[in-house]
Amino acid sequence: MADSAQAQKLVYLVTGGCGFLGEHVVRMLLQREPRLRELRIFDLQLGPWLEELKTGPVQVIAIKGDVTQAHEVIAAVAGAHVVIHAAGLVDVFGRASPETIHKVNVQGTQNVIEACVQTGTQFLVYTSSMEVVGPNVKGHPFYRGNEDTPYEAVHRHPYPHSKALAEQLVLEANGRKGLRLGGRLFRAIPTSVEHGRVYVGNVAWMHVLVARELEQRAALMGGQVYFCYDKSPYKSYEDFNMEFLGPCGLRLVGTRPLLPYWLLMLLAVLNALLQWLLRPLVLYAPLLNPYTLAVANTTFTVSTNKAQRHFGYEPLFSWEDSRTRTIRWVQAMDGSAQ
Ligand SMILES: NC(=O)C1=CN([C@@H]2O[C@H](COP(=O)(O)OP(=O)(O)OC[C@H]3O[C@@H](n4cnc5c(N)ncnc54)[C@H](O)[C@@H]3O)[C@@H](O)[C@H]2O)C=CC1
Numbered sequence: 001m002a003d004s005a006q007a008q009k010l011v012y013l014v015t016g017g018c019g020f021l022g023e024h025v026v027r028m029l030l031q032r033e034p035r036l037r038e039l040r041i042f043d044l045q046l047g048p049w050l051e052e053l054k055t056g057p058v059q060v061i062a063i064k065g066d067v068t069q070a071h072e073v074i075a076a077v078a079g080a081h082v083v084i085h086a087a088g089l090v091d092v093f094g095r096a097s098p099e100t101i102h103k104v105n106v107q108g109t110q111n112v113i114e115a116c117v118q119t120g121t122q123f124l125v126y127t128s129s130m131e132v133v134g135p136n137v138k139g140h141p142f143y144r145g146n147e148d149t150p151y152e153a154v155h156r157h158p159y160p161h162s163k164a165l166a167e168q169l170v171l172e173a174n175g176r177k178g179l180r181l182g183g184r185l186f187r188a189i190p191t192s193v194e195h196g197r198v199y200v201g202n203v204a205w206m207h208v209l210v211a212r213e214l215e216q217r218a219a220l221m222g223g224q225v226y227f228c229y230d231k232s233p234y235k236s237y238e239d240f241n242m243e244f245l246g247p248c249g250l251r252l253v254g255t256r257p258l259l260p261y262w263l264l265m266l267l268a269v270l271n272a273l274l275q276w277l278l279r280p281l282v283l284y285a286p287l288l289n290p291y292t293l294a295v296a297n298t299t300f301t302v303s304t305n306k307a308q309r310h311f312g313y314e315p316l317f318s319w320e321d322s323r324t325r326t327i328r329w330v331q332a333m334d335g336s337a338q
Pocket residue numbers: 015016017018019020021022042043044045065066067068085086087088089090104108127128129130163
């Protein structure tokens with residue numbers, strides 16, 4: 001009894017805990033962090049699924065709050081041993097204004113850092129983005145690179161720009177005291193363009209491990225950047241999607257892109273122009289714009305074992321398991337959309 005009371009001593013806060021990644025982190029912490037006493041979940045929107053978590057041995061506290069509001073963040077952070085900051089505005093489609101993206105991703109992160117410093121929370125794990133590294137607008141491939149691979153990063157788009165600024169803030173702060181299925185998709189991207197993808201469960205697992213090991217290995221791990229990786233195969237964006245969409249009844253038509261690249265780019269530019277023209281009347285934010293086309297059309301994969309070397313990370317879910325789970329998830333999403 002005394003042992004378990006002593007063992008269960010940690011207070012964690014997950015910002016963006018009701019988002020796609022955040023929910024996985026929350027569930028993973030409850031399953032796999034035996035030292036957890038209290039788990040605070042901070043988000044703009046709280047999901048109804050939180051209720052079921054409140055009946056377990058860990059005290060789960062849902063906090064409806066906004067990372068852009070410094071006082072709300074301080075109140076949530078106070079007394080937490082570890083903060084996992086996964087809240088963010090993910091938008092590469094022009095839905096939100098650059099100012100809003102900056103406010104949530106950069107100012108929000110600054111507020112989290114300040115709250116940690118002010119309240120004495122020593123351990124902050126920040127979810128960045130591959131977009132911070134690239135691909136760059138020049139289309140330079142990043143072929144199975146690792147955290148030390150030189151690559152010319154250029155951030156013209158508001159989302160990667162904001163994530164890069166926020167990552168820099170976190171690094172600098174280190175050490176400071178204080179769909180409908182059944183249909184066809186048309187291939188647009190060559191199969192030779194390789195994309196790195198990671199199963200969300202493994203990303204969540206890496207967060208849990210980093211947070212757990214950070215205290216013991218602060219000298220090694222503090223201020224470090226870790227790529228997320230697992231055993232997912234290197235494939236083009238569309239071929240990878242077909243690993244899940246194929247078993248759900250979708251078919252990818254064409255072994256080569258059906259439209260030439262210049263035509264896709266023209267469509268992308270037209271979309272951007274339409275977005276600009278229509279903005280006073282209606283929000284037009286299609287999937288295809290010059291930025292998303294450049295990302296989809298540039299090889300960007302990682303090959304590293306830094307997380308394994310620094311804190312013993314091994315993927316929790318095999319590729320087969322990740323694939324099966326994702327197929328089930330896609331099927332469930334489709335079911336609930338109908
Ligand atoms: N979706 C992706 O492909 C990738 C996402 N990331 C990063 O991972 C993190 C989580 O992303 P996802 O779970 O995919 O996105 P998501 O949109 O599902 O989750 C983000 C969560 O943050 C919350 N949030 C947004 N603004 C907030 C605010 N002002 N205050 C409090 N909470 C707020 C949202 O309500 C949402 O629940 C983000 O920081 C994102 O930049 C990194 C790499 C890839």
